[in-house]
Structures are given as structure tokens and as C-alpha cells.
Amino acid sequence: AFKGAPQISTDDGWSFKPRGRMQLDIGGVDGPSGLTSSQQAHLGTSAEFRRIYLGFDGSMPGGFGYRVEINVANSDVSINDMYMTYKASRNVNLTLGNQKPNWGLEEMTSDLFTSFMERNSFSQAFGFERRVGLNAEYNGKGVVAQLGVFTDDPNTLGSDTYKSWSVDGRLVAMPKVAGGTLHLGGSAHFRKLNDAIPTVTYQARPFLHTTDLRFVKAGITDATEERGLGLEAAYINGRFHATAESFWQTVRRTGFKDPTFNGGYAEVGYMLTDDTTAYKNGTYDRIKPRHGLDKGGMGAIQVNARYDWLDLTDAGILGGHQQTAGISALWVPTDYVRFILNYGHVWVKDAPVTADGDASYGADALGMRAQFDF
Amino acid sequence: AFKGAPQISTDDGWSFKPRGRMQLDIGGVDGPSGLTSSQQAHLGTSAEFRRIYLGFDGSMPGGFGYRVEINVANSDVSINDMYMTYKASRNVNLTLGNQKPNWGLEEMTSDLFTSFMERNSFSQAFGFERRVGLNAEYNGKGVVAQLGVFTDDPNTLGSDTYKSWSVDGRLVAMPKVAGGTLHLGGSAHFRKLNDAIPTVTYQARPFLHTTDLRFVKAGITDATEERGLGLEAAYINGRFHATAESFWQTVRRTGFKDPTFNGGYAEVGYMLTDDTTAYKNGTYDRIKPRHGLDKGGMGAIQVNARYDWLDLTDAGILGGHQQTAGISALWVPTDYVRFILNYGHVWVKDAPVTADGDASYGADALGMRAQFDF
Amino acid sequence: AFKGAPQISTDDGWSFKPRGRMQLDIGGVDGPSGLTSSQQAHLGTSAEFRRIYLGFDGSMPGGFGYRVEINVANSDVSINDMYMTYKASRNVNLTLGNQKPNWGLEEMTSDLFTSFMERNSFSQAFGFERRVGLNAEYNGKGVVAQLGVFTDDPNTLGSDTYKSWSVDGRLVAMPKVAGGTLHLGGSAHFRKLNDAIPTVTYQARPFLHTTDLRFVKAGITDATEERGLGLEAAYINGRFHATAESFWQTVRRTGFKDPTFNGGYAEVGYMLTDDTTAYKNGTYDRIKPRHGLDKGGMGAIQVNARYDWLDLTDAGILGGHQQTAGISALWVPTDYVRFILNYGHVWVKDAPVTADGDASYGADALGMRAQFDF
Structure with a gap:
């Protein structure tokens, strides 16, 4: 069967399937x-492979599965999803390897399916990334529960002096309400910092990724733990969705x-064509x-329209x-091709x-994306 | 079907096919x-993965297609052909992504099918490479026309301060003449340099790529535009071909x-065996x-025999x-395997x-290549 | 057919098959x-993609075959098996490209099938690695003979000033003895060092690869040749094996x-379950x-139990x-999944x-591995 x-x-x-995007x-x-x-x-117009x-x-007989995936967009290799899975029971999956540590809705949603070219600001700022760990996921009727222990991202683990670890959990309920699906969830994160350099940096780009300049940026020295909620x-x-x-x-x-x-965002979206917004098991699809x-x-x-805030003070x-x-x-001409225009x-x-000495100012950003995957 | x-x-x-070489x-x-x-x-005998x-x-239903390809020969990743295509009409294809900006005959010919281990000197010297852009190609009866706008290569685009762009076009006529195919074409290139460092360097290796020493080299500072013709x-x-x-x-x-x-070359080639030289749609095949x-x-x-010149003064x-x-x-034992010996x-x-103070001298180079692809 | x-x-x-591990x-x-x-x-507990x-x-019609494989575990590319093969006769295979230069039993055994997470100390210390060369292998009844000429590893060959080369041969006899297989073999290696820096470094980690600290290390300057035996x-x-x-x-x-x-090791192993240890053509399988x-x-x-020594003085x-x-x-739940626990x-x-000034001391290491391949 062709799935891309x-x-x-x-x-x-x-089973076996190549993957690419x-x-x-x-x-x-x-x-x-x-x-x-x-x-x-750093500003002005520029292009990049995002x-x-x-x-x-x-997947293999006996309940095992795997995904191996690398990102080569920056003309180097970064390790993306890289794990093996084990179906422990009808509802429980274990995943061992590099994966997302149960972040929030938009971060857990594939970057193929986001409403804007970039995710919200706090996802960037607070260091959401894939990390190596062991995660358990329970997929029940109308509920998803995820809990795992994680070390660091694979690149950082290349140095044997980085020894941070974390516990990350997420719980989502998905009741049917008024003909639609209500998504209510939360995640909690505890991370013990044991790296060679005890500094964390929180920053976010202005709307687009094509610039590397950040207006807001916090470097926090002498850091020993991160706690996230x-x-x-x-x-x-149907055609409508709202997210916060x-x-x-x-x-x-x-x-x-x-x-x-603290950071956050609120968004509403609507399909102009006779199509339905896709959602499945706690993420957009x-x-x-x-x-x-x-x-x-x-x-x-x-x-889609969105308001986003990030407070790093x-x-x-x-x-x-x-x-x-x-x-x-968003223009989606076929299942596996997508174009995004956003401002x-x-x-x-x-x-x-x-x-020029002024710490309060504005900026405008206009971006386009062409995307395919398989 | 197996195509390698x-x-x-x-x-x-x-459709879907893995690629490798x-x-x-x-x-x-x-x-x-x-x-x-x-x-x-830097001279003497050495080996390398070229x-x-x-x-x-x-390809996907709806007229879309794609190629994703990386080069790992240097123990890192460089992005090669990396694009999506759209068949706009029976004769017109659009290509968006990293691709060759409509250079000349030998550069547009795949490196799998060149007559010597390396292409001509001006292809090296004048910075022919793949760049990210949008290209249109018209494939008619006996004619190929190509026109596109391009930014820079993916690695350079990794820095958001490089903002050069170019327009590149090529036109080829392929009339049948005396039982063979005559290829007549030209390409024109205009490039606005907007990089952080306004210097271009033109240089070429002596015949082979196994050495990194270049005898001829021109560094041009304060450059604002490149114009190529x-x-x-x-x-x-049949068995015969000539190229200039x-x-x-x-x-x-x-x-x-x-x-x-200025640079250029003239070449003649002949199949010693009862085989035919392959040519298709404006390139050797x-x-x-x-x-x-x-x-x-x-x-x-x-x-094959060739004379090549390059003037950087x-x-x-x-x-x-x-x-x-x-x-x-060239020895081609099967469709997908090739050996080259050249001097x-x-x-x-x-x-x-x-x-030793003398700016005029000679050098000799002898090389062999083993190649397969799929 | 599925082989992973x-x-x-x-x-x-x-024929064609994707590979991964x-x-x-x-x-x-x-x-x-x-x-x-x-x-x-550098010590303490840490994780890594090994x-x-x-x-x-x-494989291709006409007797040609190939393997292309890269290792991306360190968030970069290193070239692994990368070669073409030619079946010169029923018993003789030629291999051209990056491959193992006929090292000893454990080094020639795939890292998928070793008895411990890491191979013996001398394999690490004496620079066993894949190198680019041309190798011939004779596979007869109860005997394997291998002989090849090699240059350097692909990453080193990226610099055109490294021009070392070697001749490496190995001979193995595999007679049937008392219902089992006896493996007797030897390998000889001659390497002419022609690199820019005439120093070789021999060192080994303590038991595991998760630390980068080495207690033992020899740097030998003014080196011109390496000779290995x-x-x-x-x-x-059946269930039993012994190796030295x-x-x-x-x-x-x-x-x-x-x-x-000098270095070496002796090992005995036993399958606790009703399974047989796998061996084929001069390596474990x-x-x-x-x-x-x-x-x-x-x-x-x-x-498995093992004693290993390495003398760098x-x-x-x-x-x-x-x-x-x-x-x-070792726990092998299915053919393509393996877990290792070792101390x-x-x-x-x-x-x-x-x-603290004392050159004689001890260390303890406990490690676990999860592995799949296809």
C-alpha cells in the first residue's frame, strides 16, 4: 500500500516503509x-531548507517496531525519531530511544501538520526537543496517558560529561462534545541538570525561522533544575478548530x-473548502x-489566526x-503536499x-513554505 | 521493475525508487x-570516494514528484538534488528546490555519464553547483528550454546573512542531421551577489580531483555581480560523438x-564495441x-580525447x-557499473x-575510477 | 522475503534490501x-547511541553486488561498509571499497553478534577499522582465505596528504571436530605509514564505550611502519562456544x-535456552x-565470561x-532484536x-544495550 x-x-x-519529508x-x-x-x-529575505x-x-513479529530518521537540512546529520517500540498490551506501547518527552499539544503534533510555519514561541524558548529515554503510552477510549524518563538529546550525549535527566508526563482527555472533539490536557516536567556547563538559554525567533536573530533571550546561569507545567x-x-x-x-x-x-497562544482555524480538520489521539493529524x-x-x-505571547523576564x-x-x-493540494503562506x-x-536604545519595538514577518512528505 | x-x-x-551511487x-x-x-x-598517488x-x-497522484538525495562522500552531508516537481502541462515541468541552474551540456549531464573522471575546467572554475530555486523546463520536439530563479546552495543558505540570487536560462535545439543528432545550445546567467563577504574565487584542479592543489586561481574582491554566457x-x-x-x-x-x-573544451569519442553513445533531451545519457x-x-x-583550456587572467x-x-x-561491463581510466x-x-619561481610548467595526471549506481 | x-x-x-541498525x-x-x-x-552513568x-x-546481473552504509550515531556521517563486489568464480569474491582489512575473528564478526557490548581491547587499541582497498576472499570447503591491499579510512582520505597503505591477509581453517566446529586462524598485516603526521596512538577504554577516558594509552612518534600478527x-x-x-x-x-x-582474550559462552550458538565462514553469526x-x-x-589483557608498554x-x-x-527475544547486560x-x-599519583588501580563498569537491525 502507498502511504506517500x-x-x-x-x-x-x-512491515517496512521508507520515510522522507x-x-x-x-x-x-x-x-x-x-x-x-x-x-x-540577519533580517531581510532569505530561503532555507527548514x-x-x-x-x-x-515492525517485526513479536510486537517490536522501530523508526529511524535523520534530519539533514543543515547539511549535517541530526538524529530525529530514532527508537524501537514494544506493544506491551492492547493499550500500552513502550518506546525506547530518541523521541519527544511528552511535551504539549502543538509540539507533539508533527511539524507536517502545524497551522503556521513555526510552532508557538514557548515551544522554541523552553528547549523542547527530542531526547533519549524510555517512554510508556496508554491509549484508551478517549484518553491518552504518557510517562517517561529521559536523558539528553543524541548530539549532547556525544559528550560523556553531560548527564542531565528528566521525568516527563502528559495526560489528555478527548471527550465528544456537541458533535466535535474536546481536547483537555496537561503535562508536567522535572529535569535535573547535570551538564558540564550549568547554564540554560531561553530564546525565540520573531515568527519565522529564516532569521537567526532573536529579540528576546534569557541566559540563566547556575541552573540546577528545570520544572515545566x-x-x-x-x-x-468539522471545518472548525480552536486551540489554546x-x-x-x-x-x-x-x-x-x-x-x-511563561508563554502561550490561542488560535482559531477554519477550512474554506468542504474538508475537515484532522485530529487523532491527542494531536492534530x-x-x-x-x-x-x-x-x-x-x-x-x-x-488560521493566532495570538502568541512569551515572557522571559x-x-x-x-x-x-x-x-x-x-x-x-494553508493549501493542501493532495494528502502529501502542503503550501503555507503566513504573516x-x-x-x-x-x-x-x-x-537604537529602545527596548520596545515591532517587526513584521511574511513567509511561505512548500512541503511534501512520504 | 528494476532500474538498478x-x-x-x-x-x-x-511511484518510488531508492537511489544510490x-x-x-x-x-x-x-x-x-x-x-x-x-x-x-598534495601531489603523488591518493585515493578517495569521489x-x-x-x-x-x-511521484504522487496529481502531477507531483520529488527527488531527495544527499552526498556523504566527504564523511559529512551535502545536499544534492533535493526538490519537488509539478507537471504543469504535457511539455512543461516545474521544479522547486535544490537543482542545477541550467548550466551547460557537460554540467547538466549526470556525473555518472561523463567522458572523463572530471568535467571540464570552466565547470569547476566558475562555481557551477546546485542552488535552491524555482525552475521551469519546456521539453518540445527537438528543443529544450529552461529558465529559473535561484538563491544559493543549501549549505550557504544555512547562514541567514547570505542573500545572493540569480536568473539562469538555457536553450537547446536538437535537430536530426545525417542520421545523427546535432546539439546546439547556449545558456545565460545573471547573478546578484549579496553575501556577507563580497569575494568570488575561481580555480581549477589539474585534471584530477584526488589532489587539492590548484595551479591556477583567481580571487576577485569587491564583486557585485556575475554574468555568464x-x-x-x-x-x-551511433558509436561516434564530438562535443565543444x-x-x-x-x-x-x-x-x-x-x-x-573564459574556458572551454573540445572532445571526440568513439565506442570500440558495437554500442551506441547515449544522448537524450539535451544531455548525454x-x-x-x-x-x-x-x-x-x-x-x-x-x-575519448579532449583538449581543455581555462584563462583566469x-x-x-x-x-x-x-x-x-x-x-x-571507459569500460561499461553492465548498465549500472562503469570503470574509467584516463590520463x-x-x-x-x-x-x-x-x-621555484617559474610560473609556466607542466604536470601529468593518471587516474582510475570504479563506479556503480542504482 | 523479509530479512529484517x-x-x-x-x-x-x-536484488535489493534496505539495511539499518x-x-x-x-x-x-x-x-x-x-x-x-x-x-x-567522564565517568559515572551516561547513555549514547553506540x-x-x-x-x-x-546485487546486479553479471556478478556484481554492492553495499552502501553510513553510521550517523555521532550526529555526523562516518562511512561504514561502502563497496562493490564481483563474484570472480564459484569460490572467489572480490571487494573494492571501504571494508575491514581482514582483522581477527571478533573484529570480523559483525558488531551485531559480539558476546559483549564492546569487542576485545586490542581491537580498539591497534586501530582496527574499515579502510578503502581491494580484497579477495576464497571461500572453500572448511577454509577461508582473504588477502587485500588497503589505503586509509574514508575520512582520512578526505585529506590528500595522507598516503598510508597496507597489505592484510587472513587464513582460517574450520574442521569439524567431535560434533562441533573448530576454528583455527591467523592474520598478518603490514602497513607503510605515509601520513602527514608520523604518530600512531594506541589506547583502549575501560570495558565500555560510554566513557571517553582511557587509563592506558601509548603515543608513538616517528613511526614508519606497523606490523601486526x-x-x-x-x-x-551446540549451546557452547569458546574463543581465544x-x-x-x-x-x-x-x-x-x-x-x-600485545593483547588478547579468552572467552567461554553457553546458551541457557535450547538454542545453538551461530557461526559461519570464519565469524560468529x-x-x-x-x-x-x-x-x-x-x-x-x-x-559469557571473558578475560582480556592489553600491554602497551x-x-x-x-x-x-x-x-x-x-x-x-544476552537476551535475544527475536532474530533481529537483542539486549545485552554486562559487567x-x-x-x-x-x-x-x-x-592521586598511583599508576595501578581498578575500575568497575556495568552496561546495558538495546539493539535492533534490519
Whole structure:
């Protein structure tokens, strides 16, 4: 069967499928004129491969499965999903390897299926990433529960002096409400920092990834622990969806007060075409247009609007405050091809990057993405 | 169907094929005795993986297709063909992503099918490479027309401060003449340089890639634009082919005169066995031996001779002049395996690399390649 | 047919199979308290991807075959098996490309099938690795003979100033004795060092790879040649196997005496379950449990014990002496999944890394591995 690429299977439990995706972005960011010329050089229009994933999925007789996937977009290798799985019972799956440590709704949703080119600001800021660990997932009727222990990301683990570890759990209920699905969930994260350098850095780009300049940025020295708490809510009904998340990240420090940072966003979206927003088991899923180009139609179109905030100032740490208002249009001509056009306006306040001495200013960003996967 | 690797297809437009190639070279370069010992250390006999490509090709219902391919020969990742395609009409294809910006005949010919281990000198010197862009190709009866806009190569795009862009077009006519195919074409290239460092470097190795020493080399500072013009002609008839190309590259500079550099080559080739030289749609193609090892035969043998020149001296830039006379023998035992043996004599004049003070000298290079692909 | 991944074949000689493997390790090493704090930072508990291989195997009509495989475990690319093969006759295979230069029994055995997480100490110490070369293998009735010429590893070949080469041969007899297989063999290695830096470094980790600290280490300057001699013996009979190897490495130096270093190990192993130890053509092979999880059983369990020594002190080179006693338990739930638990005690004497001035001390290491392949 073709699921983008051919999936080869047997009756006794073998299966195998190649995996790949390409996201090619072009974006323009316009900042305040008071920035230095070296800061300005990071703005303007530029293009990049945002993600290029290559890998394989498979399953084996006896309940084992695996995914191996690398990201080569930056002309190097970063290890993406890289794990083996074991189906311990009808509802329980164990996953050992590099994977997402049960972050919130948008971070757990595949980057193939997000409403904007980039995820919300707190997902960037608070260091959400894949880490090596052992995770258990319970998939019940209307509920998903996830709990795992994790070390660090594979690149960091390449140095044997990095020994941080964490416990990360997430719980989601998905009751049917008024003909739609209500998503209510939360996640909690405890991380013991045992790295060679006890500093964590929280920062976020302005709306797009094509620039490497960050207006807001907090470097927290003498950090010993991270504690995160996320709340997530959504409602999906046919063409319509609404999502809201917020996340609080506390850093324990030796000799200093412990700062707590917060971010969040609220979003509404609507399919202009006669299509339905896709949601499954606690995350958004693949939109499959009813009348795609492959069927002589024009594909699916979704429009979205979002407000996003990120506060990186607390307890003497002056990382700044960033708000973003964004709109996006998604064109999904066939199941495995997607184009995104989005625009965001960014306001920063008390930012460590100042424009001619002014720490409060605005910026505009317009971006496009072309994407396919298999 | 097996095309080196299995191609899995369905009637409704899905297809998928793994891709790979390995080129393993060994070469010896003998230069003048007057070079310094650190220059001499780059000469002599050495081996290398010239190219190791891995990737996938595919097509999807609705007219979309893709290629993802990386080169890992240097023990890192460089992004090779990496694009999605859309068949806009029977004759027109659009390609978005990393691809060749419509260079000349030999550069557009796959490195699997070149007559010598390395392409001509101007292809190296004038920075021919794949770049990220949007290209349109018209494939008509006896004519190919290509036009696109491009940014930079993926690795350079990893830095958001590099913002060069170009427009590149190529036109080829392929009339049938005297039982063979005549190839007449040209390409034009305009590139606006907007990089952090406004310097371009033009250089070429002596005949082989196994050495990293270049005798001729021009560094042009304060560069603002590149303008390229290429002319290409070939005649292919059964066992015989002849090719000639020339390319003029002009660099616009601020505060200096604009230099124009030139390179070119002329080549003849002949199949010693009862086989035909392969050409298709504006490039040379895969030689498929009539009596391959797989059919109990010995495969195809082609011999080629070439004269190549490169002039990197103009308008106060003293990059030197290099001429190469080369002969090669290709053994193609089966469709997907190839061996190359070639020898070149190189003369340089007014070279920036001098041999005991002498800027004019000769060098000899003998190389072998083993290659397979799928 | 599924061999971990699907192997697609045709009657006329085409075949193709994806390849992959993941080894995820966690290990703890406890050293003497007298080490410096920066040395201690390398010890303790840490996790890592030990190996992540991705690639393809294939064969083509006409007797050609190939393997392309990269290792991305360190978040970069290292080239693994990367070669083409030619079946010159019923018993003789030629291999051209990156491959193992006919090292000893355990090094020639796939890392998927070793008895402990890591191979013996001399395999690490004396620079056993894959190198680019041309090898011939004769596979007769009860005998394997291998001989090849090699240059360097692909990463080193990336610099054109490294021009070492070697001749490496190995001979193994495998007579049937008392219902089992006796393995008797030896290998000889001559290497001419022609690199830019004429220094070789011999060192070994303490039992596990999760630490980068080495207690024993010899740096030999002014090296011109390496000469290696290995002896190998094993007996495999049903559930039981015993293995012993030793290797002598001599370095020729200009202006100094030529040191000879030695290492070796002896091991016994036994399958606790009703399974047989797997051996084939001069190396250990894949254990296929009779009653795997896929058949409702519990898989195969093997226990092993080993003594290992490495002596890096000779002729004025003071690299130290390391002994290791290790035990391991292997659980093989299905053919393509394996878990290893092993423990080793390490003694060093006259080590260059001292603990509070003491050059003789002990260390303990406990490690676990989870592994799958396809």
C-alpha cells in the first residue's frame, strides 16, 4: 500500500516503509531601523531548507517496531525519531530511544501538520526537543496517558560529561462534545541538570525561522533544575478548530532566586473548502482533501489566526517580552503536499536586543513554505 | 521493475525508487620538482570516494514528484538534488528546490555519464553547483528550454546573512542531421551577489580531483555581480560523438575594472564495441552495452580525447592560464557499473603557484575510477 | 522475503534490501577516587547511541553486488561498509571499497553478534577499522582465505596528504571436530605509514564505550611502519562456544627502538535456552532463537565470561597494562532484536593516567544495550 511511499507488509507482522519529508521556506523579516547593521544582516529575505528528513519505519513479529530518521537540512546529520517500540498490551506501547518527552499539544503534533510555519514561541524558548529515554503510552477510549524518563538529546550525549535527566508526563482527555472533539490536557516536567556547563538559554525567533536573530533571550546561569507545567485545550468540529496552550517553566538556581517564565497562544482555524480538520489521539493529524488535485479538484484550504505571547523576564532575569499576532493560509493540494503562506506582527517589550536604545519595538514577518512528505 | 534498484509503481500515479551511487577514485599527479614540499604533499598517488549519493525518487497522484538525495562522500552531508516537481502541462515541468541552474551540456549531464573522471575546467572554475530555486523546463520536439530563479546552495543558505540570487536560462535545439543528432545550445546567467563577504574565487584542479592543489586561481574582491554566457555544440551518431563548449564569466566590481574569464573544451569519442553513445533531451545519457557481462559479453568500451583550456587572467586579475590534453577509456561491463581510466597532461602559464619561481610548467595526471549506481 | 527489511529479488540476478541498525547503550563506570575532577566527569552513568547504521545492499546481473552504509550515531556521517563486489568464480569474491582489512575473528564478526557490548581491547587499541582497498576472499570447503591491499579510512582520505597503505591477509581453517566446529586462524598485516603526521596512538577504554577516558594509552612518534600478527582459535558446539585470540603489533620507528605491543582474550559462552550458538565462514553469526517472542516463547539467552589483557608498554613506550574480567548475559527475544547486560572489572598497572599519583588501580563498569537491525 502507498502511504506517500510504499509500505511493504506481511501477514505475520513484518512491515517496512521508507520515510522522507522536505520543507523549503522563504521568509522576509522587517525589523526596526535602529538595529545595528550586523543585526540587520540577519533580517531581510532569505530561503532555507527548514527540514529534510530521511528514514525508515518498520515492525517485526513479536510486537517490536522501530523508526529511524535523520534530519539533514543543515547539511549535517541530526538524529530525529530514532527508537524501537514494544506493544506491551492492547493499550500500552513502550518506546525506547530518541523521541519527544511528552511535551504539549502543538509540539507533539508533527511539524507536517502545524497551522503556521513555526510552532508557538514557548515551544522554541523552553528547549523542547527530542531526547533519549524510555517512554510508556496508554491509549484508551478517549484518553491518552504518557510517562517517561529521559536523558539528553543524541548530539549532547556525544559528550560523556553531560548527564542531565528528566521525568516527563502528559495526560489528555478527548471527550465528544456537541458533535466535535474536546481536547483537555496537561503535562508536567522535572529535569535535573547535570551538564558540564550549568547554564540554560531561553530564546525565540520573531515568527519565522529564516532569521537567526532573536529579540528576546534569557541566559540563566547556575541552573540546577528545570520544572515545566503545560496546559492545553482544543475543540475540533468539522471545518472548525480552536486551540489554546500555556506553559510555565521554572529554573532552580543555586545562590539566586528561581525565575518562572511563561508563554502561550490561542488560535482559531477554519477550512474554506468542504474538508475537515484532522485530529487523532491527542494531536492534530494529516488533512486529507476531499477533492485533491489527484481527483481533479483544487485541494483543501485552511485559514488560521493566532495570538502568541512569551515572557522571559522574572526574578532578575531580563529576557524580555514578545507578543505575536499571526494569520495563515494553508493549501493542501493532495494528502502529501502542503503550501503555507503566513504573516505575523511581533511586538517586543524590555527586549535585551535594543533598537537604537529602545527596548520596545515591532517587526513584521511574511513567509511561505512548500512541503511534501512520504 | 528494476532500474538498478526496484521501482515500485501503481496505476494511479504513485511511484518510488531508492537511489544510490558510489565513485571510488585513485589518482596520481606528478608536478614540477620546484614546488614547495607542502605543495608536493598534495601531489603523488591518493585515493578517495569521489561521490556517494543516497536518496529516493518518487511521484504522487496529481502531477507531483520529488527527488531527495544527499552526498556523504566527504564523511559529512551535502545536499544534492533535493526538490519537488509539478507537471504543469504535457511539455512543461516545474521544479522547486535544490537543482542545477541550467548550466551547460557537460554540467547538466549526470556525473555518472561523463567522458572523463572530471568535467571540464570552466565547470569547476566558475562555481557551477546546485542552488535552491524555482525552475521551469519546456521539453518540445527537438528543443529544450529552461529558465529559473535561484538563491544559493543549501549549505550557504544555512547562514541567514547570505542573500545572493540569480536568473539562469538555457536553450537547446536538437535537430536530426545525417542520421545523427546535432546539439546546439547556449545558456545565460545573471547573478546578484549579496553575501556577507563580497569575494568570488575561481580555480581549477589539474585534471584530477584526488589532489587539492590548484595551479591556477583567481580571487576577485569587491564583486557585485556575475554574468555568464555559455555556448555548446555536439554531434552524436551511433558509436561516434564530438562535443565543444565554451563559457565566458564576467565579474562586476565596485571600484575596479570588470574582468571576463573564459574556458572551454573540445572532445571526440568513439565506442570500440558495437554500442551506441547515449544522448537524450539535451544531455548525454546512460550507455547500455549490447553485450554486457550479464549477457555473457564483455560490455561496452568507449575511448575519448579532449583538449581543455581555462584563462583566469584579465583586467588586472592574475589567475593564470591552464591547458589540458586528455585521453580516456571507459569500460561499461553492465548498465549500472562503469570503470574509467584516463590520463591528462596539464600546461600552466603565468600561474600564481610557481615552481621555484617559474610560473609556466607542466604536470601529468593518471587516474582510475570504479563506479556503480542504482 | 523479509530479512529484517524486505529483500526484493528477481530471477535474473537483481536484488535489493534496505539495511539499518540501532544500538542504544547506557553504562556506568566507577573509577578510583584519586582521579582529577575533570577525569571523573567522564565517568559515572551516561547513555549514547553506540551505532546507527543506514544503508542498502544489492546485487546486479553479471556478478556484481554492492553495499552502501553510513553510521550517523555521532550526529555526523562516518562511512561504514561502502563497496562493490564481483563474484570472480564459484569460490572467489572480490571487494573494492571501504571494508575491514581482514582483522581477527571478533573484529570480523559483525558488531551485531559480539558476546559483549564492546569487542576485545586490542581491537580498539591497534586501530582496527574499515579502510578503502581491494580484497579477495576464497571461500572453500572448511577454509577461508582473504588477502587485500588497503589505503586509509574514508575520512582520512578526505585529506590528500595522507598516503598510508597496507597489505592484510587472513587464513582460517574450520574442521569439524567431535560434533562441533573448530576454528583455527591467523592474520598478518603490514602497513607503510605515509601520513602527514608520523604518530600512531594506541589506547583502549575501560570495558565500555560510554566513557571517553582511557587509563592506558601509548603515543608513538616517528613511526614508519606497523606490523601486526594475530592468532585466533574457537570451538563451537551446540549451546557452547569458546574463543581465544591474541595479537602482536610492532611499530617501526626512525631513530628509536621498535616496540611490540600485545593483547588478547579468552572467552567461554553457553546458551541457557535450547538454542545453538551461530557461526559461519570464519565469524560468529546471527543467533536465531527457536522459541522467540514471535512464536510465543521467551527467546534465547546466552551467558559469557571473558578475560582480556592489553600491554602497551615496550621499548621505552610507557602506555600501561590493562586487564579486564567480564561477564555478560544476552537476551535475544527475536532474530533481529537483542539486549545485552554486562559487567567488567578492570585492573591497570603502570598506567599513564594516575589516581592521586598511583599508576595501578581498578575500575568497575556495568552496561546495558538495546539493539535492533534490519
